[in-house]
Amino acid sequence: MNDLFRQYMLTLHDDDERNQLRERLIADQELSDQLKDQEDNWIDSYAAGQLPPEDAALLHEHLAATGQLDRLATAVALASAKSAKRRSAMPFAIGIAAVFLIGLAIPILRTREPERVAVTFALHPGTLRGAAEIPKVTMTPDRPTALQLTYQDTAPTGDCVVAIKTADSVIKDESRKPCGNGFHTHTMTAPLPPGRYTADLSTTGGELLHTYLFDVSK
């Protein structure tokens, strides 16, 4: 995300430039609100798992440094409250029909329960990882695991296909959905047993974009 928040948080190492921006933020309520709004948007995107890994790390550091990590949990809670609100707006007739099903479907209709947040791991293509050790992905029993597959160059368009394979090329997990902006998120359908895996990111036309190597540990 390229915006004023990023500029102020990270890329503004020029003290004169930072000084000028700080003075404007003290003088201008609208600019201050704009930056605050962008900060909130970053937090919400992080909570939704939509922030690129490097931005997520930057935001996390900012919130940790200022004692505001609790805002992440609030953002997740706010998102689930919004989901509950949308669900409550279903047509009246469907609502009546739901009453008859409620005895059978109580677990499904617990709309106020917070959504499970995936534990996310960022992976870089082999060509970018260099000599760095193979990243480890840990499966959490009660939460889904997601892989953020970062692109080496520009983001592809259309749908992306992800295939998770073991060394003997047996496909363990495959998905197809729209490609992301800075990375593509693949959420595991089921926990993988410990071992070494590759994730192949391809276009729907079959063009292999990147291969990501990772180890799954307990």
Place this chain on the structure above:
Amino acid sequence: MSPKWALTAESFDRLLAALHPDRAEAAVRYEALHERLVRVFRWEHAVDPESLADDALTRLARRLDEGESVLSIPAFLNGIARNLLKEEGARRQRLQPLTDVPAPPSESEVEHHHAALETCLATWEPAKRDLLLAYYQGDQSARILNRQKLATDLGLELNALRNRALRLRERLETCIRKQIGRDTPSSNSTTDRKGKP
């Protein structure tokens, strides 16, 4: 400058008068200025933004009390802010991005926040609750259109809508912190989610 200087009712009145001739309007401007200073100090990763904002305005009041001519209050406050940030520089750190992505909040933490959020929102007027939920509805791309439609529906400019939503969110976050026993943002745990204290 005398080291024994302290903020008095007279010096505070002088500060308000410098902000606006009308006292009520001056009080509004003071509050807004204080809020902007808190934000700036927080974005600069100050350890205690609230108290630094208080210090900055007290220093401004002192200069005015001592007869200093202040042509631009924001420029003057920025100079004070820069000095205050230098003074606590040892406590601050310039951010270095992490090398990997930290874990999101735990499920139990989210559940606590969700329960607190429900409690807080239950006491709100429906119109305010609906505005907050509608403003933050959808992902990044959908939000722009949502907010434009919401502003049209409410007969507001986008800036005015944003202003209201920001304040409602701040109010909600403050309420949630109180509900879960955290009175100030800086009083909560800053434990690194990667396990480091």
